[in-house]
Amino acid sequence: MRSRLRLADLLPVSTVGLRSRPGRAVLSILGVAIGIAAMVAVLGVTQSSQADVLAEIDRVGTNLLTVATGKTTGGDEAELPPTAAPGVARTDGVLSAAATATLPVRVYRTDRIPSGRTGGLSVRVADPALLTTLDGRMLEGRFLDPAVSRYPAVVLGTYAATVLGVRDVTGRPQVYLGDRWFTVIGVMAPVDLAPELDTAAFIGAAVAATEFGYQGSPTRIFVRAQTDRTDEVAGLLARAANPAHPEEVAVSRPSEALTARLAVTDGTTVLMLGLGVVALLVGGIGIANVLVISVLERRGEVGLRRALGATRGHVGAQFLVESLLLGAAGGVAGIMLGTAVTFAMATARGWQTLVPAYAVGAGVASALLIGGCAGLYPALRAARLSPTDALRTL
Secondary structure, eight states: OOOOOOHHHHHHHHTHHHHHOHHHHHHHHHHHHHHHHHHHHHHHHHHHHHHHHHHHHHHHOSOEEEEEEOBOTTSSBOOOOTTHHHHHHTSTTEEEEEEEEEESOOEESSTTSOTTOOTTOEEEEEOTTHHHHTTOOEEEEOOOOTTGGGSSEEEEOHHHHHHHTOOOSTTOOEEEETTEEEEEEEEEOOOTTOGGGGGEEEEOHHHHHHHHOOOSOOSEEEEEEOGGGHHHHHHHHHHHHOSSOGGGEEEEOTHHHHHHHHHHHHHHHHHHHHHHHHHHHHHHHHHHHHHHHHHHHTHHHHHHHHHTTOOHHHHHHHHHHHHHHHHHHHHHHHHHHHHHHHHHHHHHHTOOOOOOHHHHHHHHHHHHHHHHHHHHHHHHHHHHOOHHHHHTTO
């Protein structure tokens, strides 16, 4: 009668080596787990990061354009004419436009601070429409309007407020700007697509002209265009801003910088996945090595089973299932570890935690594949053992 091995008996037989040498089994599982964890964590962190970038793009919109000073034919810094902002605002397809201009003055918390200690802050003239054009918001107080723009009132970017030590505006704090005191009326929230504004102190054009001789030439104009006509509008803005020298005007779309971040992230993801695959292969080699040693140590057991009627297939299946179990355990442990790493990094950076389902599925499949491939040679080697030769080791 031909010997048979029931499926119900295969699992207990296949786990004999794991149960008898748990330390070795744990180390084998750990090798696969590290590789799977690296792959899951890379995909999870990438997905969470990209979701955050896409949320930023959706929040600020892809229809925001900037018009800035470029270079003259001689390589010098160009200057936008005072008519640039009105010309841009009148361009067909433009919903709103707001100009800013950097002034050659500094802002300090008091008049006792040495002039060289600027803290990296700038002073900018700002159009009252700047906040709405950028879809920005205020953390404290209010933004400039046509009424207060004539007076020594200033709005601080979020970083500028931190450097100057202004936490709220209820007490009407003042800062020393140029050579006179200005009252802080508001603090802006961070601007995702224009981070340079976070380090600025904003004043109105009227008071800038009176106090600092501002002539009305902007250095940057923020433009909100009709979404379906953004590319068309972008092609018109240079001539609208400076009809005489459109080549001296630089037009850009801030959202393209965020899109570029996605491309860089994708490239990094491929590299990190490659490292994860290498770690997984090393784990597979570790499983194969452990099983080869196990076959050598259990030659007597194999010979005895063969002598009692076990077929070559039964012996091979025993070691192959043992390898698959090691791979599966490493896959589960790796998925849990990779998910934990993703959660920790996403939480630390304020992202939504996302672990794609395909990463979990690919992790399990990869672990089983590595386990099966790693156990194939040891299983075949065990199956080829002659009962008489194997029993000599007893």
